[in-house]
Each structure stands twice: as C-alpha cells, then as structure tokens.
Amino acid sequence: MDLDAPGRLLLLAAVGAIAVAYVVQQRRRRRLQRGWADDALVASVAPVRPGPLRHVPAVLVLFSLVGMTTAFAEPTVEREVQRERATVVVALDTSTSMLAQDVAPDRFTAAKAAATRFVDGLPDGFDVALVGFHGAATLHVPATSDHAAVTRAISQLELSGGTALGDAVLTSLSALRTPDAEAVGAVVLLADGGSTAGSPLPAAVAQAVDAGVPVSTIAYGTPDGVVVADGRVFEVPVDRPVLAEVAEATGGQAYTASTSQELTGVYESVRARLSTTTEQQDVSAAVSGVALALLVGAAVAALVDRRVHSAP
Numbered sequence: 591m592d593l594d595a596p597g598r599l600l601l602l603a604a605v606g607a608i609a610v611a612y613v614v615q616q617r618r619r620r621r622l623q624r625g626w627a628d629d630a631l632v633a634s635v636a637p638v639r640p641g642p643l644r645h646v647p648a649v650l651v652l653f654s655l656v657g658m659t660t661a662f663a664e665p666t667v668e669r670e671v672q673r674e675r676a677t678v679v680v681a682l683d684t685s686t687s688m689l690a691q692d693v694a695p696d697r698f699t700a701a702k703a704a705a706t707r708f709v710d711g712l713p714d715g716f717d718v719a720l721v722g723f724h725g726a727a728t729l730h731v732p733a734t735s736d737h738a739a740v741t742r743a744i745s746q747l748e749l750s751g752g753t754a755l756g757d758a759v760l761t762s763l764s765a766l767r768t769p770d771a772e773a774v775g776a777v778v779l780l781a782d783g784g785s786t787a788g789s790p791l792p793a794a795v796a797q798a799v800d801a802g803v804p805v806s807t808i809a810y811g812t813p814d815g816v817v818v819a820d821g822r823v824f825e826v827p828v829d830r831p832v833l834a835e836v837a838e839a840t841g842g843q844a845y846t847a848s849t850s851q852e853l854t855g856v857y858e859s860v861r862a863r864l865s866t867t868t869e870q871q872d873v874s875a876a877v878s879g880v881a882l883a884l885l886v887g888a889a890v891a892a893l894v895d896r897r898v899h900s901a902p
Contacts, residue, residue: 725752
C-alpha cells in the first residue's frame with residue numbers, strides 16, 4: 591500500500607500519546623484502589639472487580655484513530671485493469687533465413703500463423719500496424735482498428751534477402767506517431783537473426799529509448815537452422831543475444847521460441863501483458879469504513895461493560 595500524503599501519518603504521534611496517557615491513568619487508578627483498602631479486604635470492598643475486557647473499548651478507539659489517520663494520509667493500492675486503448679506494431683522478419691525448416695513447416699509459415707492469431711486476439715480498442723523487414727523495412731499497414739486488414743496483409747508477406755533490424759525499429763516508431771497521442775505504444779518484433787543491412791541498430795534503439803517505446807523481441811528458431819538454396823546449405827542459427835539486448839535497452843520483454851507451439855504461447859503472453867495495466871486505486875474510503883466500524887464496536891463494548899458492572 592502506498593500513501594499519497596505520508597506526512598499526515600505524523601498525527602499518529604498524538605494517537606500514541608493518548609495510548610500512553612491511558613496506560614498511565616490505569617496504573618494510577620490501581621494505586622488509588624490499593625490505598626483505600628488492604629489487599630485482604632479488597633474482595634469485600636469491591637466484590638466485582640473489572641477484568642481485562644474493560645480495556646476493549648479503549649483499544650478499539652485507539653485502533654479506530656489509527657485507521658482514521660491512515661485514511662487521512664490517502665492510501666492507495668495497485669490493481670490490475672484492462673487497458674482500453676493502445677497502438678501495437680507487429681514487426682515480422684521477412685528475410686530468406688525464415689525459410690529454415692527447424693520449425694515445422696518452416697519459420698516463416700509458423701510465424702505468420704502465430705502473428706495472425708495474436709492480432710485476432712487483441713482487444714477491439716487496440717490499433718495495430720504491420721511492419722515487414724528484410725534488407726529494408728516496409729510499413730505494410732498503418733495503425734488501424736481494422737484487425738482483419740492486418741491479418742490479410744500478414745498472409746501476403748513475401749521473403750527477400752538481408753535483415754535490417756535498425757530500419758525495422760525506426761519504421762515501427764514512425765508507425766506509432768498517430769493522432770491518438772494518449773494511447774500506449776509498443777512494438778513486438780519477431781526475428782531469427784541479427785542486423786545485416788540498413789540503419790545501425792544501436793542508433794535505432796537509442797531513438798526508441800528517447801521515445802519511451804518498449805520493443806519486445808521474439809528470437810525465433812533454433813541454433814541448428816539451415817536454408818538450402820542453389821544446392822548450397824546455409825547455416826542460419828537464431829541470434830538470441832542481439833534481440834535480448836534490444837528488449838532490455840528499451841524496457842521491453844525478450845522472448846524465445848523454437849517451436850510453433852512455443853511461439854503461440856509467447857504471443858499469448860505478450861497479448862496478456864499489453865491488454866492489462868496497473869493503476870493506483872484510492873482506498874481511503876475503505877480504511878475510513880474500517881475505522882468507523884471499530885469506533886462503533888468500541889461504543890457497543892463500552893455499553894456492555896457498563897451494564898455488566900452496574901448489574902446488582
């Protein structure tokens with residue numbers, strides 16, 4: 591629990607002073623009782639001696655004062671809520687290394703299928719943009735609430751040579767510059783390798799950091815991936831470290847997937863993360879309610895105690 595006005599808790603010193611005064615008063619009362627009669631005669635002088643329950647009303651009042659003071663300090667707690675609006679850029683690697691069949695039926699086919707399910711599952715209030723990148727990056731679909739248009743564009747993506755990670759990040763950032771400035775922006779970038787073309791990746795990452803845009807990355811594939819072209823075998827192992835560095839630098843999440851099932855799970859995790867957020871909820875009214883209930887309990891306990899000790 592956090593407090594919006596923690597300085598107001600200094601008033602608890604007054605509550606502590608009241609508690610000390612009550613203890614001192616009780617001790618003084620006991621000394622006065624002993625002064626009136628010898629211990630052997632106390633039973634005949636006061637046949638009904640108050641028990642420890644006589645302190646219940648005072649204790650409840652003190653706890654009530656603590657609750658009221660805490661409420662005055664404006665306590666808040668975090669709660670998870672559904673995010674109503676956001677702009678998400680789905681960036682997909684369309685380099686020829688995605689033809690590797692270490693993921694069935696191949697990386698590219700599985701990636702497109704998982705990305706389609708991801709977009710379909712996003713909340714209706716989310717705008718989605720699609721970026722494809724190989725030797726250059728292309729904004730295939732600007733940010734739109736028409737998720738079906740994005741999934742159609744995903745199915746039409748084609749492969750080419752090179753991997754321009756830097757351009758992919760820069761193009762994704764440009765896709766987030768929409769009129770809805772209040773909407774949260776995020777990039778989800780899937781790739782299987784490091785940058786081999788286009789703008790320098792460190793400079794692109796720096797721009798994402800300056801813009802406050804988290805880039806979550808999905809390193810897709812296995813260390814054993816190969817592509818066969820013109821009778822030659824090209825090794826295309828997934829480059830997880832470079833993608834993890836992008837995510838870490840920008841405040842995003844770094845994911846890995848080596849099967850189509852794992853990729854589906856990753857996209858589900860990303861969607862859940864993007865679809866919810868935490869916000870501070872004022873709970874001073876609830877704390878005040880507890881304090882009031884304690885105060886009522888103190889009054890009831892005092893009345894019961896008085897009736898018990900006034901009974902003949």
